[in-house]
Amino acid sequence: DLASDRAALVALRSAVGGRLLLWNLSDSPCRWVGVFCTQNQVIELRLPGMGLLGQLPLAIGNLTQLQTLSLRFNALSGPVPSDFANLSNLRNLYLQGNKFSGEIPGFLFGLQNLIRLNLAKNNFTGTISSDFNKLTRLGTLYLEENHLTGSIPELDLRLAQFNVSFNNLTGSIPKWVSGMDSSSFLGNTLCGKPLVSCNGTEGSGGKKLSGGAIAGIVIGAVFGFLLILLILMCLCRRKKSNKGGAGSRDVAAGKQTEIETPREKTEGGESESTSASTPGAFSGAMVKAETRGGGSKSLVFFGKGPKVFDLEDLLRASAEVLGKGTFGTAYKATLEMGVVVAVKRLKDVTVSEKEFREKMEVVGAMDHHNLVPLRAYYFSRDEKLLVYDYMPMGSLSALLHGNRGSGRTPLNWDTRSGIALGASQAIAYLHSHGPANSHGNIKSSNILLSKSYKARVSDFGLAHLASPSSTPNRIDGYRAPEVTDARKVSQKADVYSFGVLLLELLTGKAPTQALLNEEGVDLPRWVQSVVKEEWTAEVFDLELLRYQNVEEEMVQLLQLAINCTAQYPDNRPSMAEVTNQIEEICRSSSPEQDAASQQAYSIDSGAPPS
Numbered sequence: 357d358l359a360s361d362r363a364a365l366v367a368l369r370s371a372v373g374g375r376l377l378l379w380n381l382s383d384s385p386c387r388w389v390g391v392f393c394t395q396n397q398v399i400e401l402r403l404p405g406m407g408l409l410g411q412l413p414l415a416i417g418n419l420t421q422l423q424t425l426s427l428r429f430n431a432l433s434g435p436v437p438s439d440f441a442n443l444s445n446l447r448n449l450y451l452q453g454n455k456f457s458g459e460i461p462g463f464l465f466g467l468q469n470l471i472r473l474n475l476a477k478n479n480f481t482g483t484i485s486s487d488f489n490k491l492t493r494l495g496t497l498y499l500e501e502n503h504l505t506g507s508i509p510e511l512d513l514r515l516a517q518f519n520v521s522f523n524n525l526t527g528s529i530p531k532w533v534s535g536m537d538s539s540s541f542l543g544n545t546l547c548g549k550p551l552v553s554c555n556g557t558e559g560s561g562g563k564k565l566s567g568g569a570i571a572g573i574v575i576g577a578v579f580g581f582l583l584i585l586l587i588l589m590c591l592c593r594r595k596k597s598n599k600g601g602a603g604s605r606d607v608a609a610g611k612q613t614e615i616e617t618p619r620e621k622t623e624g625g626e627s628e629s630t631s632a633s634t635p636g637a638f639s640g641a642m643v644k645a646e647t648r649g650g651g652s653k654s655l656v657f658f659g660k661g662p663k664v665f666d667l668e669d670l671l672r673a674s675a676e677v678l679g680k681g682t683f684g685t686a687y688k689a690t691l692e693m694g695v696v697v698a699v700k701r702l703k704d705v706t707v708s709e710k711e712f713r714e715k716m717e718v719v720g721a722m723d724h725h726n727l728v729p730l731r732a733y734y735f736s737r738d739e740k741l742l743v744y745d746y747m748p749m750g751s752l753s754a755l756l757h758g759n760r761g762s763g764r765t766p767l768n769w770d771t772r773s774g775i776a777l778g779a780s781q782a783i784a785y786l787h788s789h790g791p792a793n794s795h796g797n798i799k800s801s802n803i804l805l806s807k808s809y810k811a812r813v814s815d816f817g818l819a820h821l822a823s824p825s826s827t828p829n830r831i832d833g834y835r836a837p838e839v840t841d842a843r844k845v846s847q848k849a850d851v852y853s854f855g856v857l858l859l860e861l862l863t864g865k866a867p868t869q870a871l872l873n874e875e876g877v878d879l880p881r882w883v884q885s886v887v888k889e890e891w892t893a894e895v896f897d898l899e900l901l902r903y904q905n906v907e908e909e910m911v912q913l914l915q916l917a918i919n920c921t922a923q924y925p926d927n928r929p930s931m932a933e934v935t936n937q938i939e940e941i942c943r944s945s946s947p948e949q950d951a952a953s954q955q956a957y958s959i960d961s962g963a964p965p966s
């Protein structure tokens with residue numbers, strides 16, 4: 357019961373101290389940092405980097421319902437206490453980054469429910485026991501950077517993740533792990549696939565190179581680098597001279613406009629564009645608009661800077677369809693002076709001209725670095741055009757779901773959590789302008805990206821202008837259950853949509869794709885059903901799972917997403933609260949995280965976007 361769980365935690369606190377000393381003992385233990393309960397029982401204890409010092413007492417073993425125990429990156433030493441044998445419900449054990457010593461204790465092999473075991477970066481000695489075979493559910497085994505000796509035993513496990521690098525292991529790599537990356541075995545005296553074969557004839561890693569060969573490689577690499585540098589410099593010069601004096605500055609924007617070659621179309625069925633720009637094609641449609649609309653109207657600009665282009669310039673621009681959305685078609689328009697903008701032609705606008713202009717004034721006045729700014733608009737009876745900054749990196753939807761094949765750069769935790777934070781800040785900013793201010797259409801194709809993968813929320817306010825009949829099904833995956841009229845989306849409904857977006861970031865699944873899955877459930881319900889069973893890896897995007905050390909942050913963000921997608925609006929947090937929580941999650945993953953994920957990248961050679 358909770359009283360005995362509490363006693364165990366207090367005993368732990370007095371033995372290893374650290375930030376556990378900040379626990380408020382007069383509070384329920386379920387409210388202490390790192391302690392997670394279900395039905396008045398502690399089921400998770402997550403204490404990473406809490407400055408815990410010394411030997412663990414016999415205490416944690418009393419937390420009999422514990423499913424996840426994380427003590428990673430502390431200064432815990434000595435043996436793993438024997439009462440861990442009582443943790444029969446334990447699924448995830450993270451002890452990496454401590455100074456635990458002694459052999460890998462035999463009682464761990466009695467924890468039949470273990471799915472993830474991370475003992476890396478400790479001082480464990482002895483051999484890798486064949487008793488690991490008893491852990492039939494094990495999917496992750498990390499033992500790197502210890503002092504383990506002997507050979508890797510023949511086991512009958514099907515592991516998704518395995519690493520024994522930088523131990524003192526010898527012998528040949530058994531077949532059951534020979535499909536792992538060579539980096540899992542480096543720093544030992546091992547041979548066989550994926551390292552060099554044991555008779556020294558084939559394989560990729562492990563061959564000793566002579567001093568001369570190393571010198572040759574270094575010199576070659578330096579020359580190669582210089583050559584690439586030279587080519588890049590030439591290319592830059594050519595590009596500059598091509599541009600000539602053409603204004604690449606969007607003066608209306610008051611800042612540099614990013615001019616890009618047409619980007620790859622990755623948005624599945626949503627884009628109907630060819631990648632070639634068509635000079636005049638865009639203007640054709642608008643000339644019609646201009647003549648039919650009366651001809652005297654012009655673009656209404658926002659922002660303080662001078663207006664570098666006018667309607668005439670826009671008419672002459674080459675246009676390329678970016679995609680068809682709920683409210684019309686989006687174009688990439690390249691103006692003759694070189695400025696690139698995104699133009700949206702709205703359809704089915706139901707509000708009056710006065711209402712439209714008032715709404716545009718509100719939208720145009722929004723100024724936040726995580727919003728795509730509305731630069732100008734045009735209104736006539738037949739045509740309504742909105743001019744935005746063009747975002748060359750496309751949308752989060754394309755980034756997450758496009759190009760899932762080989763050659764894709766994995767989207768790492770830092771990038772995803774950074775996008776979540778930026779988007780939440782923009783939405784919280786919109787909400788801070790009064791309770792009637794909501795976005796109304798939060799989804800991954802409306803989260804655009806800057807060159808440095810920072811989130812820019814677009815399409816703010818458009819939902820309030822469109823008729824409900826023009827709202828296609830595909831936004832349903834994001835829509836809160838209480839929303840019946842797409843023009844009236846509350847702030848709490850925005851929070852719901854944002855929660856779905858977080859789930860999309862964490863699972864890599866499109867909400868619309870989840871709608872079509874075999875069970876016919878939506879993304880929030882699917883995640884909840886998986887999570888209810890246990891906090892397994894199953895919900896997370898495989899690309900994220902490669903970076904083990906962020907799992908706690910991932911779980912925290914998952915919990916937040918689940919809170920945001922609560923069925924009843926009152927049970928959802930406010931957007932300001934959501935932003936604060938994401939900030940905290942990002943902060944807790946930063947310092948120690950950076951070093952660890954850098955390491956993961958260098959092993960995977962998947963360069964993180966800066």
Ligand SMILES: Nc1ncnc2c1ncn2[C@@H]1O[C@H](COP(=O)(O)OP(=O)(O)OP(=O)(O)O)[C@@H](O)[C@H]1O
Pocket residue numbers: 623626627678679680681682683684685686698700728744745746747748750751797801802804814815831
């Ligand atoms: N400012 C922009 N810069 C670059 N690409 C953009 C810009 N605005 C929209 N896009 C892209 O153009 C395509 C169509 O966008 P649009 O907003 O019209 O539709 P949507 O996002 O699919 O749906 P909805 O209309 O419901 O927002 C999307 O792929 C979107 O990412």
